[in-house]
Amino acid sequence: MTEKNKLPIFDGHNDVLQSVYLPKTGKARPFFEHTAEGHIDLPRMRQGGFCGGFFAVFVPPNSSGGGFPGAEPDKAATTYEIPLPPALDLTYAREMTIKGMASLFRLEAESKGQIKVIRTADELRAFLGGEAIAVVLHFEGAEAIDPDLDALEVFYQAGLRSLGLVWSRPNVFAQGVPFKFPGSPDTGPGLSDAGRQLAKACNRLGILLDLAHITEKGFWNTAQISQAPLVVTHAGAHALCPATRNLTDRQLDAIKETNGIVGVNFHVGFLREDGRLEPDTPLSEIVRHIDYIARRIGIEHVAFGSDFDGAIMPLDLGDVSGMPKLLQALRNHGYDDDALRKITHENWLRVLRTTWK
Numbered sequence: 001m002t003e004k005n006k007l008p009i010f011d012g013h014n015d016v017l018q019s020v021y022l023p024k025t026g027k028a029r030p031f032f033e034h035t036a037e038g039h040i041d042l043p044r045m046r047q048g049g050f051c052g053g054f055f056a057v058f059v060p061p062n063s064s065g066g067g068f069p070g071a072e073p074d075k076a077a078t079t080y081e082i083p084l085p086p087a088l089d090l091t092y093a094r095e096m097t098i099k100g101m102a103s104l105f106r107l108e109a110e111s112k113g114q115i116k117v118i119r120t121a122d123e124l125r126a127f128l129g130g131e132a133i134a135v136v137l138h139f140e141g142a143e144a145i146d147p148d149l150d151a152l153e154v155f156y157q158a159g160l161r162s163l164g165l166v167w168s169r170p171n172v173f174a175q176g177v178p179f180k181f182p183g184s185p186d187t188g189p190g191l192s193d194a195g196r197q198l199a200k201a202c203n204r205l206g207i208l209l210d211l212a213h214i215t216e217k218g219f220w221n222t223a224q225i226s227q228a229p230l231v232v233t234h235a236g237a238h239a240l241c242p243a244t245r246n247l248t249d250r251q252l253d254a255i256k257e258t259n260g261i262v263g264v265n266f267h268v269g270f271l272r273e274d275g276r277l278e279p280d281t282p283l284s285e286i287v288r289h290i291d292y293i294a295r296r297i298g299i300e301h302v303a304f305g306s307d308f309d310g311a312i313m314p315l316d317l318g319d320v321s322g323m324p325k326l327l328q329a330l331r332n333h334g335y336d337d338d339a340l341r342k343i344t345h346e347n348w349l350r351v352l353r354t355t356w357k
């Protein structure tokens with residue numbers, strides 16, 4: 001590890017792949033060139049000291065499905081509620097997922113060693129802070145997986161190492177929370193029988209189960225079944241910002257008990273006390289959530305879960321190249337090198353080493 005990369009940043013969630021495999025959404029942009037669009041490209045990752053993380057494959061609502069929260073609540077709104085979009089069709093979801101995976105693997109091949117899809121904790125340890133960006137293949141929602149779990153076995157062999165049971169919509173396994181502010185995460189049913197089988201299968205294979213977006217009942221059902229540390233890749237503290245997507249103190253305590261982790265989401269609407277979607281939000285709001293979680297459950301259980309390219313970032317941060325500003329803000333707040341090593345990558349490494357086979 002070079003001196004410059006003493007604090008390699010490994011992050012719990014980004015949506016940059018969507019701009020690679022869903023060009024029809026108008027989000028297509030070069031990945032290997034520096035641009036001012038979105039939050040992530042290779043040069044900006046280098047600039048920000050971003051060395052890897054969970055890269056999400058996400059299935060957008062299909063044209064007939066509707067209900068996508070495209071109609072964002074306006075930034076002055078003090079309350080909002082976006083109804084849950086409908087469940088997706090398995091065939092469509094699988095087709096889109098394979099497209100996303102293929103795009104990632106092509107990107108890896110094109111990158112000439114600059115991008116590496118990693119499949120083991122040893123690989124992660126070896127690559128982190130080196131020349132390649134370490135990518136963990138993550139699905140944001142289990143829609144592409146059949147209830148018999150055949151696809152899960154195949155996706156695992158292809159490199160799937162992290163699975164979000166849901167996005168904010170229902171599927172055959174569980175249900176996500178609607179985007180709502182203010183609101184409790186207890187918005188609907190927990191895991192179905194198929195969902196329980198899926199959780200057990202992920203434990204058996206060594207696939208990390210991500211509980212971001214899931215209803216509070218789904219969270220507790222998983223906590224009862226899963227043998228692995230509880231993980232929420234991108235969320236915040238409900239006590240500081242009462243959005244449905246954030247975690248209650250009880251949930252945080254359960255994460256601590258299992259030696260799990262929370263990746264703190266940088267989305268302004270999940271940071272601010274007033275929940276407003278206002279980009280003019282100070283960086284200190286991210287520090288506030290990290291601080292709260294570290295004080296409540298310990299520095300070992302908090303990390304980054306940026307949601308770059310999937311959310312509204314504080315203007316001060318801007319994009320991934322602004323990460324050094326966040327590290328500086330944490331330093332100014334009293335976090336020393338030891339603490340920063342944990343937050344930036346050591347905690348994620350520990351959890352992945354425990355969870356993966």
Ligand SMILES: [Zn+2]
Pocket residue numbers: 140212213234310
């Ligand atoms: Zn998300």
